[in-house]
Amino acid sequence: xxxxxxxxxxxxxxxxxxxxxxxxxxxxxxxxxxWYRQFPKQSLMLMATSNEGSKATxxxxxxxxxxxxxxxxxxxxxxTVTSAHPxxxxxxxxxxxxxxxxxxxxxxxxxxxxx
Amino acid sequence: xxxVTQLDSQVPVFEEAPVELRCNYSxxxxxxxxxxxxxxxxxxxxxxxxxxxxxxxxxxxGFEAEFNKSQTSFHLRKPSVHISDTAEYFCxxxxxxxxxxxxxAGTTVTVRA
Numbered sequence: 236x237x238x239x240x241x242x243x244x245x246x247x248x249x250x251x252x253x254x255x256x257x258x259x260x261x262x263x264x265x266x267x268x269x270w271y272r273q274f275p276k277q278s279l280m281l282m283a284t285s286n287e288g289s290k291a292t293x294x295x296x297x298x299x300x301x302x303x304x305x306x307x308x309x310x311x312x313x314x315t316v317t318s319a320h321p322x323x324x325x326x327x328x329x330x331x332x333x334x335x336x337x338x339x340x341x342x343x344x345x346x347x348x349x350x
Numbered sequence: 351x352x353x354v355t356q357l358d359s360q361v362p363v364f365e366e367a368p369v370e371l372r373c374n375y376s377x378x379x380x381x382x383x384x385x386x387x388x389x390x391x392x393x394x395x396x397x398x399x400x401x402x403x404x405x406x407x408x409x410x411x412g413f414e415a416e417f418n419k420s421q422t423s424f425h426l427r428k429p430s431v432h433i434s435d436t437a438e439y440f441c442x443x444x445x446x447x448x449x450x451x452x453x454x455a456g457t458t459v460t461v462r463a
Contacts, residue, residue: 277455
């Protein structure tokens, strides 16, 4: 199946700094990618839909200035957590679908800890 | 958008016993259904999917699921579980016209010797 690579897998940052997470589709082109946030023992919460060459579409309640998404190419989307605070600590996962008739492929996830 | 309900939040099961994880979806329009497994601190791995065709779907690691349109269900089963099946399981759905997936709340399966 298709491969989605997410980096880094773990990151620890100081409160007030920004962190960038990368999501790459390795063997297919993804015009649309998705960013999720997952709290412990909970399901995935869709944060935003990343669209290549255009602005991301954010879900209700997600701060677009806090979570910056850039989808500059057909194989790379980035999520930047700006001015991170301890409450931003979470597991972030990206995914992409090759087309509507296939499943979503997920990155390995990024464990963000803000201290 | 689809709504997905996983009826069991936790399922403890003994090794080599069968397991069934229940999933119901909301929409009556054409729907695609998926089961994913997640191990700690990892992304999601596809177990199986229903897009069309046979309502009995076989997946990896001995799992299977049955699409039941009249009951809007897509329950996951395995006849004999292993310790290594201990994980979080998510049911997901999308319409045939939307890239977005809707996830259930997840079911934690704990397999004991």
